[in-house]
Amino acid sequence: MIELSLIGMGMGNPDHITRQGVAALNAADLILVPRKGADKADLADVRSQLCKELLTNPATRMVPFDMPVRDSADPDYQGGVNRWHDAIALLWLAAIKTHLPQGGRLALLVWGDPSLYDSTLRIAARLGQQLPLRVSVVPGITALQALTAAHAMALNEINAPVVITTGRHLRDHGWPPQASTVAVMLDGQCSFQHMSPEGITIWWGAYLGMPQQICISGPLAEVSGQILAQREAARAAHGWIMDTYLLRKSSVSIN
Template identity: 40%
Template sequence: MSTAVRKILVIGIGSGDPDHLTFAAAKAMRRTDVFFVLGKGREKSALTQLRRDVLDEHLAGPYRIVEAEDPWRDRFQDECAGYAEAVRDWRRRRADVCEKLIREELAPGQCGAFLVWGDPSLYDSTLGILEDIRARGEVTFEHEVIPGISSVSALAARHRINLNRVGRPIHITPGRQLSESLPNDDGDIVVMLDAHESFQHLAGSGVWIYWGAYIGTPDEILIAGPLDEVSGHIRHMRAAARAEHGWIMDTYLLRLHPDGTDS
């Protein structure tokens, strides 16, 4: 039995633009024997192609991709049966898939990689799932994390704004918890994973929104302005984009006093 150790790389690849890849990420990709990809439905083909575009841009020779079906997740059940437990159940099933990929598709001594959108440390499950697999003890491997440009950084760059204001904090929250972090003078809020367009409940708050979808891809959409004026436009564009592509990835910043003044 070989004593060689499997190696797993968790590579942040940015939000879709192949030019967002760092030198460290490109070097990591060049020492990878197999790339693992999880996907589903129309989203599977579109996001897999974006990953292939990144690989084609930065790898000179052929590469190996192994795809697997991402376990189905009932978003309605998430809300009804308890979000935390629903996520734990989905992660257990996802860990089963990833463990099988590592065990059956990655030989001892080889290097495999997961290409993670944005940065692996920000609202992504890959690192936690790998720790769960390691804790099971059925397959052994070492893993390394290569950071990437997050959708948050890309959003600010595309809108040509700073994320922070002088001496002020930034809050990053999923959309489902926006009501607990309503915009106020304690800082600005970056919202991710907002499937329910929670911003629409802030009508009359005087807040500005800097919104972006498919950031860094040819389908990129950017909208900014007073929320009361652009909320309907965002909702219309979001619905049209989802209908066209079958999926959407969007992020936005909520800010009081967009001129940068402190009150």
């Protein structure tokens, strides 16, 4: 039996991991640390540094593995993502057979929270088809919590709906009907730049809760260019960027 703990690590700040998460890390026999290539080495370094700061159990081992690269040009988006998840599950399985052949406790740190726009649970479900598996989730600080905290704002307006969506969906389908506020996740293409900015305010943040945190807010028409420039510069400087944003459209009727 493999007992798999998926631990929300917030935005990478050790203070974003709950006491329950710290306990789950220290209870693990093995922690898998994904690597995404030399240009994103900082991502693995953040996980490794978190473990070094929070681990007190000398028996817990950290083992890196190289993440497969998803073909972003694949016209079959859904199928491409599923094939990518299949490949990741096989790497997990290989690591388990090598390092936990008799079973044990496995942990993975998940950016933000495993339950919100993350596929780790879907990958774990594939693993469960190959071996006896029990999965537990330790929630962490989500990107949306970190974003609203950084801007000292509430997620919603009074009695108004919020839609959480992806950049791809916003780009392909436009503003969600009846939404007063739109929270956008997984948007590497900055889809807000393809919208008519009239009446829209944006609250954008990157590296939330980290020393390199960047926050920009204001009318979309006025700050869109600034966000694009700062995002490009930060990505070049660090080799990676994780960002998210809220859009609020004052002219939306919710009646």
